[in-house]
Amino acid sequence: MKCLICEHEAKALESGGPGLALRCRECGSYQVDERLLARLRLSGEILDEQQARTRLHFRRAGHQGLPLLDAADADLLQPRPLIHDWIRDISSC
Secondary structure, eight states, rough: OOOOOOOOEEEOTTTOOOTTTEEETOOOOOOOOOOHHHHHHHHHHHHSSHHHEEEOOOOOOOOTTOOOOOOOOOOGGOOOOOOOHHHHHHTTT
């Protein structure tokens, strides 16, 4: 899966299990696993993978990476921010 920010290949986090995030090898940003996208689609929250990729808002959560995510996480369903928002979010980390 390609990174949404820098378009390099993302790799799975080693603390993984099904539905966990991926982390970009180049810029370190978090992406969402294909299995999570499928779960969101089945739950009716998201219609297709492209819509999910553009709407999911990824976050950092401690040194172990991201926790299991599900459709109940309302903060993950924000519209995709503009590039200025990405820069501000990355700068705040």
